[in-house]
Amino acid sequence: MRMKGLFFAPLALWGLGACGGSFLFWRKPERLDIERICAAKGAAASEPGAIRAEMELLNVRYDGKSLFGRLLMSPVEKAVCLDKRLIESFALNLESASECGTGRKLGFMVVDALAKPLSEENVLAISPGYWYGKEITLPLFPERGTEQLEPDCVEVEFSLHALIGGQVARLRVRAAREPRPFGI
Secondary structure, X not given: OHHHXXXXXXXXXXXXXXHOOOOOOOOOOOOOOHHHHHHHOOOOOOOOOOOOEEEEEEEEEEOOXXXXXXXXXXXXXXXXXXXXXXXXXXXXXXXXXXXXXXXXXXXXXXXXXXOOOOOHHHEEEEOOOOOEEEEEEEEOOOOOOOOOOOOOEEEEEEEEEOOOOOEEEEEEEEEEOOOOOOOO
């Protein structure tokens, strides 16, 4: 009986340490006042849909599973406040995917990313006339487990969302799969 008590004592202390934020448990991050941070950086809060931005995708590539490219964006009239990491599942939303030529709608994956919490250093205000960009990967179709054929050409529409003000841009992109070497 005495052995059980000695076994549970360290376990109880470890459990109490977890409540205080031991190394095995994440501390809940402080909630950032995004509107205040964005305003201090020159991007005031506004109604959803009031801020617009231009968006381009350069060096577009498609491998039959994912869309790749360099995403660039620039505000049109007012500064835009973004998470400068441009995490695909947070800042970018895949809206639709269809087959080129036929327009047949394709089922696509909705993927969530696990990212560190937003910090003040990741908040970026971009003024009109300036461009910001990042290499992105948009997973479209799973590697296996689906009967949907991989089209050789896709049209994909996605949207960009700011930290405040909601959706700021939409873009429709056409991408063809690069020809495979003979015999593969």
